[in-house]
Amino acid sequence: MTVTPRGNAPPLTVVLGIVIGLLLGPLGGTGQAREGGTPSPVAATPIPYAPGVDLATLDGTVSVDGSSTVWLISAEVAERFVGMTGDVEAPVAISGTGGGFRRFCAGETDIQGASRPISAEEAAACAAAGVTYYGFEIAYDGITVVVNPANDFVQCLTVEQLRRLWMPDDPARTWRDLDPAWPDEEIELYGPGIASGTFDSFTTEIVGERGASRQDYILSENDNVLVQGVADEEQSLGYFGFAYYVETQDRLRAVAIDAGAGCVAPSRETIADGSYRPLSRPLYVYVSGESLARPEVRELMRFYLATAKESSESVGYVATDDATYAANQAKLDGAIAGAVVPDGSGAPGTPATR
Template identity: 50%
Template sequence: MELSHRFSRLALVLVGVLVVTGCRKPRGADVQVDGSSTVFPITEAVAEKLRDEQPDIRVTVAKSGTGGGMKKFGKGEIDICDASREMKSGEADVCTANGIKYDKFMVAYDGIAVCVNPQNDWCQTLTVDQLKQLFSLDSPINTWKDLNEEWPDEEIKLYGPGADSGTYDSFNEQVLGKDTKVRTGYTQSEEDNLLVNGIAQEKYALGYFGFAYYVENSDRLTVLSVDPGDGNPVKPTMETIRDKSYTPLSRPLYIYVSLDSFKQPKVQEFVKFYLDNAAELSKKVGYVPVADEIGEENQAKFNALTGEGSGEAEEAAAEPNA
């Protein structure tokens, strides 16, 4: 994969440095992005391509998780928040309290991949109900045999995103439901490569993270099919994620843009470049491009925000928290 080596880089990618004064936040670049580790590979790829084509626009990209990014975004500390889920009501309230107006763009689709070690030759599929049993608080499931009498009587070593991760929120909402408390005591991290390495090194491990991290490490991991409960298990692929047959673990990915920051020409140019290149670059790093109609909606919204659109375009760009 053309951009494969980039997943193992540092969580903070610095593409040049520019000190800007007179801003509401300390600035080390023209555009500051933080948030979802799932969206990070796309944003990193966009920033690097922009650096090659427009080196005068300097971008920092970090990945502290969707929740971590939203905390900074709500305080006006960053220009853009990568998000693998929609903004929560409490996060929107913080933005409102701090005078942060924003808009969002859907930039790709992703699936949450449930993976095991390649030495695991007994489990190819799990049902959503089994996943719920496995990750619920006070779960009686500790060994593979607890899930299936025919499987090894060995402890399942669990790995998953940390609580600041949008992937954590999405998985828990879709699998556990809103009223189910989450299991504790297993390895959690917003750093997906740590989860990948843990599963790759432990025969009896199981964990989950964004599909792109499986694609990047498919020679080190086995991805499971997920049965939503109808007896028809589906494995995550580009096709099953886009057509949503990989259910319930397919989801859209977003960037949230501060409208105050958007007034700055270089932030505006970065967003334009992102939307123009998201389809190509998301596919290169293992995600699924948005449908054409979503791309058209993004462009209409962008045009309205820049004053280039009117009528229907202006309606498409209505500020969600204005």
């Protein structure tokens, strides 16, 4: 299986087996949710998957697109599911969260990965096109700020320093602009494009306004391109999803973030307990209500939600709590039976099912 980047990402084919082979294995834990709903680390024990049909009889193509962050989960799920079926294809593309929603709401794709909830504008576009949808929270991520490992002076950045670095008007350009004790070297920046949910989340939490960012940085919707850029350039800094850092931490160094309570480095534990602020966030998957009429889509979504806990941990993210996974399954079953009203009604959906 291959992945096809879209939007402004350069052409790149990633062989799924190689990517997954590099990832870290599952992390055990307590499986208890902390106050406020963010989960503690959990053991990777999937909800049992019970096919609704004979998988060997399935055929057809299920089109999956969206967030590069969620791609790691979707690609693993799709590869496993395709291997269980007779003749189903499930290509997984990367258009970014925003770019993916444009295709999803145009009826071009069946399943959409997202690193933020659908926006009011996107929900309205779906409604105008007659596309209904159901959203599900599947994991937790922490947007990770990274530097080249040769950089031995940037151990922690405050939210204000990050804001000064990424703000659209008169941003910091050298390390010394951020701290007078640091070198007077220009910083080469790497980050996602404007179609990315990671871009939306980062600009909202760090700059203070969704989409507000300097434009003079090297951008791609494909996080592997960002990883390579920071790894190759000594005076560089970038940001992307935590699992991509986990996969490549021998080539990069994560920077701790100080949101006012001291420096906190990203980890499964700090993402799960909520101390990695303000860059921890839930991840989502959406399915088209119209596409659920096709058995291959129904079964892939059943398998996706049944194994989301296992898959999210295996690729480096933090699983959400068991109650949410169980509620996801019940919501999907109700959607398939026609007993659950779609989220897509012209307003933002409510994929968090706690």
